[in-house]
Every structure is written in C-alpha cells, then in structure tokens.
Amino acid sequence: MTCIATFFSHFGAVRCQRTCRALGRPARMMPVPRTLSSSCGTCVQWEGEPELPEDVLADVEQIVEITTQGYRPIYRAGSL
C-alpha cells in the first residue's frame, strides 16, 4: 500500500523519511497535496505498512492511504 503522513514540523518529516528507509520502505518527502490539507508543509509518501515507531508518530499529524477512491484516513493525532 501507498501511505502519506503529514507532520507538525518539517523535522518530523525528515525523521520519518529516514526511519521508513531504514525499515526498507521506499520513501520520499514532498509538499503536502492541496486536497489533503491547506497547510504548505512537508509530507512523506512511502510504500509498505502504515505503522510507524512511537518516536516518529509523536510528530505525525495524520496518516492516509492512497486508494483509487482518494485518501483513506488511517491515523489522526488526538490533540489536533
């Protein structure tokens, strides 16, 4: 599956990309798609399982899966 995560900070995206690659999941950073958010921040798209380590997840705003119907929400931080 293909997942996208948005973050509370650019640093969170840098750390996520690094972690995904270390876990063997091809990952790349890119601007957040407009349809996903009005923020102009950085997101990470990767191939593979959506689960992320706890320290990475602390900076994650939301995780979605890209499907043919659009974005399927997987995770959203509690204190948004």
Next chain:
Amino acid sequence: MQLKGEKTVIVLAGCVIGVLASLLVFWGNPVNMGFCIACFLRDISGALGFHSAAAVQYLRPEIVGLVLGSFLLAVCRKEFSARGGSSPLTRFVLGMLVMIGCLMFLGCPFRMILRIAGGDLNALFGLGGFVCGILAGVFFLNRGYTLRRSYALPRLEGALFPTIMAVLLVLLVAVPSLLRFTEAGGGPGALHAPVLISLAAGLIVGALAQHTRLCMVGGIRDMVLFRESKLLLGFIAVFASTLVCNLILSAVTGTSYFNLGMAGQPVAHTDGLWNFLGMLLAGWGCVLLGGCPLRQLVLSGEGNADSALTVLGLMAGAAVSHNFSLASSADGPTANGKIAVILGLCAVAVIACLGTFRKDRT
C-alpha cells in the same frame, strides 16, 4: 493529473493577482506597490501611531482584505482551524527581523517581484539575496530545524485576528479621526486606491492565496527541497502578468508603468549590496517561519495564531525600523539600518542553529 490541475489553478491565480497588483497602481497605489505586505503593514503601524514617520501612515484595506478573504474561504471550505503554540515569541522576533530586512530593501518578496516587473533592476540584487536567504534556510531545514509543533486552540483564538482586521476596517470607514494619515503629497502613504477597490482586491487575492497556498518563499524552497515547481509557477505567473499589464497600461494611458533601469526608481534605492543583504535577511527569516509575509497573513486568516503573532512581529519591526531610523529611503540605506541588518543576520543564524542543533529536541 491532480498536480497538473493544481499547477493550472495556481498559474491562473498568479495571473489574476499580477493584474490586480498592476491595476491597483493605476487606481492610485504607489508605483510598483500594488501590493507590498511589508510596506502596507508599515503604513498600518503608522496609522495606529506605532511610529511617527509622517510619510508612511495609512490603514491599507488590502491587508484587511487579504486576511478576511482567506478567513471567509477557509470557513466555507471547512479549513478554518485554530492552532498555535509553536515557539510564538521566536516567531514574533523573526517577524521583526524579516521586516527590518524588507525595509532595508524597501519591499517584501511580493513587491520585489512587482519592482522587477516594473523594470526596477535594483530588485534583481534583492532577488539574489532572497534566493541565498532561502538556500540558507533550507540548509538548516535539511538538518532538522524546527520551531516545534503547534496545537489545537479554542476557535476564539483563531478568529481573533480576522476580527481585529474587521475592527480596523470599521475604524477606517466610520472613525478615521482616530487614525493617522499621511497628508496629500507627503509620501507613499498618501497614495492609495479607493477603499472599496483596495478591499475587494485584498479579498480576492486573500481567497486565491488561501486556495492555492501561493507563497513567494515556498516556490523557491519547494524547488530546492523537492524539485517541485508548483508554487514557483505561481511566483512566475505573478511576475509575467504584472509585466504584461504594466506594458498595456503604459500603451493605453500614456503614463509609463514600466521604466527599465536602476536610477530614479520609485520607493527604491540603488545600493546593490544592501538590497542584497536586506532580502538575504528576509528570505532566511521567512524560511525559518515557514512562509513569506503574504503567506503569514493568509495563515492568520485560517486561524493560525502563530502566524498572527508573526504579523504582529512584522508590524513591531516596522515601528522599530522607523523609530530608530533603520528603514532605507530613496537616498539609500542608513547607518543604523546597516548595523541592524548585520545584527539581524546574526540573530537569525543563532535561532537557526538553536532550532537545529539543540539537544533537548523531542
């Protein structure tokens, strides 16, 4: 396919914004200043009595329109979200420093484009500094720079800044005697389009910028970080449409809206080094803030209290610049301004290093 559609939309929006910027000059704004977030916030600071530079005092409805246009569209699209708490005081200080850089150059990144489109070659030095500033910021972003995360806030917190803007508009229309205005012929503050036209232009540009996320810093930043050209295309569209509209206005009206050269440009000076360094400071600070002054206004309309505080920092920076003779004039930069820009660059470097290399980061 989706990205291609987004690119088309941002190019069209950039064209509309560029035409409006050019027409605002035709309708009365200072030359090459259809929009200038730094200059307009500086004028508002003056209108509210935060500084006493008599030549630059007017409550610019464009700024009110930008915030309210973004606010209204964000509410309609259910994108209004009150957020804040991401290093607010650091953002305030960075806002002040960005303004000091902008007033050294005499314009924000938006006006830098408009100046180039008006034939002002001095602004090319500013563009060079701006790009270098963004590269400096990206250097730290890639090494983990962060101002830490923001948090959800009560809706009131997000709605306060648009409300303040609406109150300012009421003051301008209903109780102008409370405000300070530049006397006719007294400087750029006396030159302005009619209130309703300025407000409408601001509303349109605010809504378009909210919809497209147009950002003068973001275009170059995303190109460097991701090789993604979408925001940069908006930047280029603003330049191209302003240039074309300036040339058409020149041909139709007989008044020149395009004067190629360096000397005698309106609200500009010819000191290339300080034009460069001013925009170096502005560009670097904007990357650390996450967006240009226009983007900060749009985000504040979406409910971002951190961006609202950044805008207040920009206004405080304008007041400081004029109260302590830091702002340049057509005669060139001041000695105080040069010292302030150097100190500002040092301060931005310290903030960037602390935000990147501190050990207590989570």
